[in-house]
Amino acid sequence: MRIPLSALIGLILTGIFLFVAIFAQWIAPYAINDVSGGQWEGPSAKFWLGTDTIGRDILSRLIYGAQITIFVALASSLLAFSLGAFLGFLAAVKGGWIDQVLSRTVDLVMAVPSLIVALVMLSVLPLNLTVLILVMGILDSTRVFRLSRAVAADIAVMDFVEAARLRGEKGIWVIFREILPNALSPLVAEFGLRFIFAVLFISTLSFLGLGIQPPLADWGGMVKENKDGLIYGKSAALLPAAAIAALAISVNLVADWILTRTSSLKGGRGG
Amino acid sequence: MHPILKLVVQRIALGLLLLLAVSAVIFLGVEALPGDTAQAILGQQATPEALANLREKMGLNQPPLTRYFQWLGGILTGDLGKALTNGADIATSIGQRLGNTLFLAGCAAVIAVPLAIILGLVAARYAGKWPDKVISGITLTTISLPEFVAAYFVIYIFTQAIPIFQPVAMVFPGMSFWAKLQAVALPVIVLVLVVLAHMMRMTRAAILNVMQSAYIETAELKGLSPMTVIWKHAFPNAIAPVVSVVMLNLAYLVVGVVVVEVVFGYNALGQYLVDHVTKRDLPVVQAVGLIFAAVYIFLNMAADIIGILANPRLRHPK
């Protein structure tokens, strides 16, 4: 299998981010809330990336930020995925009123931008990690639902699925042996896109002060803390911003590659 | 009734129904979540008597459905209630800010829409060649940036690297149109950057889709000039998908506005919303949320209606 350069870069960067997130405690030179320097110090041997608005080591906070950002994004996209894919497959295979109820509910949720729905919900709900993951996961599951329902419905009308039903196969066999193997690659690519969406979403919420709360720190929150420095020419806010962008772009490159591979596999021979 | 009129009426009815359902979710759904408005105002230390008093005063003892219809009736007559935090009339507070939000979004749209269509055309025309690759590469990057990240990079570039703008965008009544334009320059750049990528990618896909049709080959085999092929054969079929792409992305712009307003301290609807979410001021959040939802639903509906109107099969039934 040949991997194009862009996808390779994406894979390596994504790998590095994951590694840093998992081993943050061992890699970070300082503890997350250690005030060990002055305000907005420049890069030095002591603080490789300088210090933040109250003198904490930016590198250490970035590393811990990777952990919390990736954890929350991964948890909510896993939730979105299992919920959305399960219900989407169910709707496609069962059809009838189950499909109607699920599809109309999803239409309703998607009729309003996710950020607005989330803001309305967060004005009432307590702000903690569980709530954030649940809100983001459930909102995002609507998109997974639409995709997996469409993919499964496309496959469910194929002759080989009909052949399996005529053979007398049970629904479980049809879903797991006939439909799922053919739906896998578009769903894997979709998982990448959902993960990016979750990273951007949690960062945005934190930036607005409605996401991850201190003493925990994520990248969106770090941008918020350090944004005033920009006026004085202190670029501390740009580092977490760049981290968000780098993570999103690398995952995007990988997802893009998986998507093109899938579509070329589907392409038949011309006549 | 002409079938096309029937479809349009159906689509409008669906839009209104959706809006009604969304209003119910915003009001009743939020009621169902754990949390209590009276508690939110008085804080955790409030005595049970004080809570009961406040509930009585605010009408919170009435059944939710009754309050929903009171709320809905109020909205239809322009009465959005009062903010919990400062007792200000919500409708008045929204009025001025809505104008500011629309001004910002409008400026961004005026720049982004033609630019996206032109870039989309260029990318489609040179599909697979270097102009397409450059444009696609840049848009893939900007698509990966959340609005606020893009905003701070833009701020850094235009206030520090090349200091030509102010990092805040203040507009106030009585400001001249030109001064207002100058004030919103930076937020507009950010919004354009973010919306452009989506809009351009979708435009490119829509045009490529049309250009691959068999009737385009027929036109080429007629020996028509490339301009005639595009103008007479591609354009009439591409207009519906492209307009619908534009509409969908304008809806996307509505959300982008919220974050960008907060970044630039731009006194408009988005910042007002976020501010009151933080303060847990439910009546304000519900009213503003409904306005954003209404704009979004309206734009999506417009996209669908244009699609219906442009479909020759529906316009000229058998």
Add this chain to the structure above:
Amino acid sequence: MAEPLLQIRGLVIEATSYPPGEPPREVTLVHGVDLTLERGKVLGLIGESGAGKSTIGLSAMAYGRGGVRLTAGTIHLNGREIRLADAKALRSLRGREVTYVSQSAAASFNPARQIMEQVIETCLSHGLCGKAEAEARAVGLFRKLGLPNPETIGNRYPHQVSGGQLQRCMTAMALCPKPDLVIFDEPTTALDVTTQIDVLAAIKEAIRDTGVAALYITHDLAVVAQVADEIMVLRHGRMVELGETGQIIHAPREDYTRALVSVRSLEHQEKPPAPPVLQVQNLTARYRGTNFDVLKNVSLDLPVGQTLAVVGESGSGKSTLARAITGLLPPTQGRITFAGRQLSADLKGRTKDDLREIQMIYQMADTAMNPRQTVGTIIGRPLEFYFGLRGAERDRRVQELLDQIEMGKGFADRYPAELSGGQKQRVCIARALAAKPRLIICDEVTSALDPLVADGILKLLLALQAEAGVAYLFITHDLATVKAISDKIAVMFKGAVVRYGQKSDVLTPPFDDYTDLLLSSVPEMEQGWLEQVIAHRRMESAGN
């Protein structure tokens, strides 16, 4: 002798292919083909898929479809070389000297513009004549091509006219600028057989009356024999044989041409009557949410070990009949008796043996097999499911079945994408056989295949029937296939059986009107057949 209209020498055509998961590869589609066409003559280009016939046809306009490159050779049109001509020169010849009629007029007309605008567009853009004259020409052509309401049909949009009419409109569009050469690329292939004959007759008359030269591309030798003066047989991008039409169909020189000519002559001796394995009584069915019966009171018997061919055009209800028998579409009325027991109308009510004994083979073998399963899994699953075979025993039986369908060792580990079209259909047959069925429903199983490959499948099916005694319900639109395989025939039209009986009875006059129309519309491989049929029909309609 005057200079020929079109002269192609040593034409080489190449393309880049993008096989999934592999690096792109250069492939040669046409290897040095020569071709000469005199003014006013019709040359038929015939071959199976992959022969390069469309690619060669389009080279007469110096056009490479989908990034195809004309890499070597010369193409002279009206005396000048066009392969290397610049874009401007090409624009001036396309649509004026050479025009094109595609297989799918429905896709080739711009859906957003009226037919007339598109028909006269070439005349106007090349400045050949004014709008009024162009429209007069178009109306004249509409009339000549037998379109209804020739004065006003041009005001319609493409989706407002039928497929056969649109195909004639496209012919009018090609003839309107009075070109020297028209390329007909399978213009009747997508049409029903009774529509095909009318369009074919219209095209032939138009060619004769306007004196235009034509390249007529098709896979159907009987069709091209009606219109062409000369026929060129192509295979894998090379010329096999070139000759006068009469010589090609009566005295072919090459083996490959002989095979193509004899492909429809497969004959099958009708079996004597026998007790039925399947009885369908008064079956009526409709799709949910519609108020229209797609099957109307259908009654049929299929004898043990024999073949009942159900023949009809699109919309005749023949595939719906299959769905009703398999239980996918429960009928609203009627009874299905199979092997002496009445079958439940609904799929859910059928026993495992009911399901096992009725198997199905589909038209598109591509979509009938799960692309993520190997041939071994595809054939092995029914063995496992119905007979509980596992491991070595199952593998042994899979290999037996592969031998039965004349595919050798090593296929069990392959995926469907690695097989040719004929091999795929054979695997589907093996999957059906694995269940040891008494009845196999074959739904247009040869329609998507090239004639020679289809022939092989039919022979295999007949051999397997002789061996295993399985009965076939054979659904098809192709009468040649019917003659080749059936013992009994049912002709369906608009959901009802209009003629039914032993093959010899059904195919012997007197006929009902529809069967007569259907039988007489099937192109026969002899010159002048088309004129005879048309003349006969005109006489009859005049007589009425």
